[in-house]
Amino acid sequence: MQSSETTQPARQRQEPSWWRHAVIYQIYPRSFADSDGDGIGDLQGIRDRMSYLARLGVDAIWLSPFYRSPQADAGYDVSDYRDVDPLFGDLDEFDKMLSRAHESGLKVIVDLVPNHTSDEHVWFKEALASPVGSPARDRYIFRKGKGANNELPPNNWQSMFGGSAWTRVDGTDQWYLHMFDTKQPDLNWHNPEVHEEFIRTLRFWLDRGVDGFRVDVAHGLIKKEGLPDAEEGQVTNVDGDRGPMWDQDGVHDIYREWRKVLDEYDGDRSMVAEAWVSPERMARYIRSDEMCQAFNFPYMMTPWNADAYRQVIQRSLDEFGKVNAPSTWVLSNHDVTRHATRFGMPNPGTVLRGISLHTEQPDEVLGLRRARASIFMTLGLPGSAYIYQGEELGLPENTTMDDSFRQDPTYFRTNGKDVGRDGCRVPIPWKAKAPAYGFGPDNSANTWLPQPDSFARYAIDVEEKDPLSTLALYRRVLKLRQWYDLGNGEVEWLDAPHKDVLMFRNRDVIAVINMGDQTVPLPDLPILAQSQPETMDGLLPGNSAVWMFAHKR
Incomplete structure (x- = not known):
C-alpha cells in the first residue's frame, strides 16, 4: 500500500x-x-x-x-x-x-x-500602605490571622506552588491570600x-x-x-x-x-x-x-x-x-x-x-x-x-x-x-x-x-x-487537516483490529492509532500520511499511526 x-x-x-x-x-x-x-x-x-x-x-x-x-x-x-x-x-x-x-x-x-x-503592582503597593478596611485593601483578599496573636493563617488553604496560600503582613494581624507565589496576591473579584x-x-x-x-x-x-x-x-x-x-x-x-x-x-x-x-x-x-x-x-x-x-x-x-x-x-x-x-x-x-x-x-x-x-x-x-x-x-x-x-x-x-x-x-x-x-x-x-x-x-x-x-510530518498533517476540513467534522468510531488501537473517521479521513507494541492489519485504503517511514504492506507497527482516505480509488 x-x-x-x-x-x-x-x-x-x-x-x-x-x-x-x-x-x-x-x-x-x-x-x-x-x-x-x-x-x-x-x-x-x-x-x-x-x-x-x-x-x-x-x-x-x-x-x-x-x-x-x-x-x-x-x-x-x-x-x-x-x-x-x-x-x-x-x-x-x-x-x-x-x-x-x-x-x-x-x-x-x-x-x-x-x-x-504582582506584589509590585501599584494597587498592591497602595494596599500595603493603606489601613485595614480601606478601599485599596478591598481590591485584594486580606484577612485577620487565627490564634492568640494572629500567628496562624486565616484558613488551611495551600498554595499551588507549595506551602501556605497566606502571607502575613509584617507587624500586623493581617494576612493576604495568594493561591500561587507570595509575590502573586489574589484579587478580590467581588470588588x-x-x-x-x-x-x-x-x-x-x-x-x-x-x-x-x-x-x-x-x-x-x-x-x-x-x-x-x-x-x-x-x-x-x-x-x-x-x-x-x-x-x-x-x-x-x-x-x-x-x-x-x-x-x-x-x-x-x-x-x-x-x-x-x-x-x-x-x-x-x-x-x-x-x-x-x-x-x-x-x-x-x-x-x-x-x-x-x-x-x-x-x-x-x-x-x-x-x-x-x-x-x-x-x-x-x-x-x-x-x-x-x-x-x-x-x-x-x-x-x-x-x-x-x-x-x-x-x-x-x-x-x-x-x-x-x-x-x-x-x-x-x-x-x-x-x-x-x-x-x-x-x-x-x-x-x-x-x-x-x-x-x-x-x-x-x-x-x-x-x-x-x-x-x-x-x-x-x-x-x-x-x-x-x-x-x-x-x-x-x-x-x-x-x-x-x-x-x-x-x-x-x-x-x-x-x-x-x-517538522515535515507536522506540516503534512496540518495541510491535510485543513484540506479535509477536519476541524469542522465529526467523529465516527470504527471497529479497531485490536484493543490497543484507536480508530475513527472524520469526514473522508480514517485515523488509525496503534498504541500497543503489536503489529495490526490496516484497511485496504490509500494512505494519506503515516507517523513512521516504514513500508506498511497492509500492516501498522506498534506505537505508530496513519491517516487513510476513506474511499478506494
Whole structure:
C-alpha cells in the first residue's frame, strides 16, 4: 500500500467562527527567539520568525505573558497589564509583531492573568500602605490571622506552588491570600473596581487588534463565601473535589460580562479558559454567552491507552456538544512535561511534572515515536487543537538540567520536592551548529535556561532538510487537516483490529492509532500520511499511526 496525495477539493467552511476549528500555536516568548542576545526571547524574535509559523500551517498564535513584571513567575506576576516588559520590547514592537502576524494570515491571542497581580503592582503597593478596611485593601483578599496573636493563617488553604496560600503582613494581624507565589496576591473579584480595571485592559488590547485572550486560572477568580477551610485532600484535580477556592459559580458572571465586550468588536474575537475542571464542569465555561473555548486538560492527562483516549474523547464531545461548543485538544504546554517525554516513561503519559536528573529517565526514542503517532489523533479530531512551541520538532523535555539553573518558584517553595516546570520551558533550537542552537543572534550563546546536547538533532535547520522529520510530518498533517476540513467534522468510531488501537473517521479521513507494541492489519485504503517511514504492506507497527482516505480509488 503506497502513500497517496489527494486531489479532492477542500470543502467550503460554513462556520464563520475561526476559533471553532483553529490550530493554535503557543509561544512562550522568553524561549522562542531572542533578537538582542540577552538570552531571553522577545517580540522582535517572534516577528522575525513569523514566516516559519505561517509555513507550519497553523491558524493562530497564543503568546504567554509579555507584560511588565518582576518575573517572579516568568511573567505570570503582572505589574502593569497595559504595557510590555522591556525584556520583550515595547508597545511599538508589539504592534509591529501583531501586524506581521496578521499579514501572514495568523490570528493572535494574548494571555490575560486576572486571578492575581504582582506584589509590585501599584494597587498592591497602595494596599500595603493603606489601613485595614480601606478601599485599596478591598481590591485584594486580606484577612485577620487565627490564634492568640494572629500567628496562624486565616484558613488551611495551600498554595499551588507549595506551602501556605497566606502571607502575613509584617507587624500586623493581617494576612493576604495568594493561591500561587507570595509575590502573586489574589484579587478580590467581588470588588467592582477590579471588574472595571479588567474591562479597560480587555479594551486596550482589543483596540490594538488582538484576536482574543487566553484566561489564566479561569476557574479561580471567585472564592467560596467565608473562605472556609478546605477538606483534607482537596486539590486542583480535573475530576476531583473542587474545593472552596476553585470553580465557584460566580466566575460565570465575569465571563458573561467580558463576552459582551468582545462581541462589540468585529473579527469574531475569542476567549479560551484555562480551567482545571472535568468536561462536565468545563462545558459551563463555554456556553454561548461566555468563553469560546476551554482547554481540555482531561485529554492532556490521559495515559497512552486506546480505551482511555476513546473514553475521554467521547466524553468531551458529548459534554461540549450539549452547549454547541467545540472541544479543544492539547498534549503539551508551558506547565507540564512535554508529551514526547511523558510518552517515553514506564507509565507513559501519566507524568505531568517532576522529571529531573535525580529521577528515572524516559526512553527518548520510544517517546518520540509515540508523540509522532499522537498527532494523528489530536489533529484528526474536530474542534480546535493547540500546539506547544517545539512540539512540531518532537522536542523532548530537558530532564537532566542541573538544579542550580532552576527558576520556577514551585521548586523553591517545595524545597526541591517538585522540580517545577523549567524543563519544558527551555529555549527551542533553530540551528544545530550555532551557539545556543541559534536561539539568539549570531555568536550569542546566552540562554536563560540551559539547552541539552540532544537539542542539536532536533534543530529546525536540521529538520527542514529531512523529509522524514517530525517538522515535515507536522506540516503534512496540518495541510491535510485543513484540506479535509477536519476541524469542522465529526467523529465516527470504527471497529479497531485490536484493543490497543484507536480508530475513527472524520469526514473522508480514517485515523488509525496503534498504541500497543503489536503489529495490526490496516484497511485496504490509500494512505494519506503515516507517523513512521516504514513500508506498511497492509500492516501498522506498534506505537505508530496513519491517516487513510476513506474511499478506494
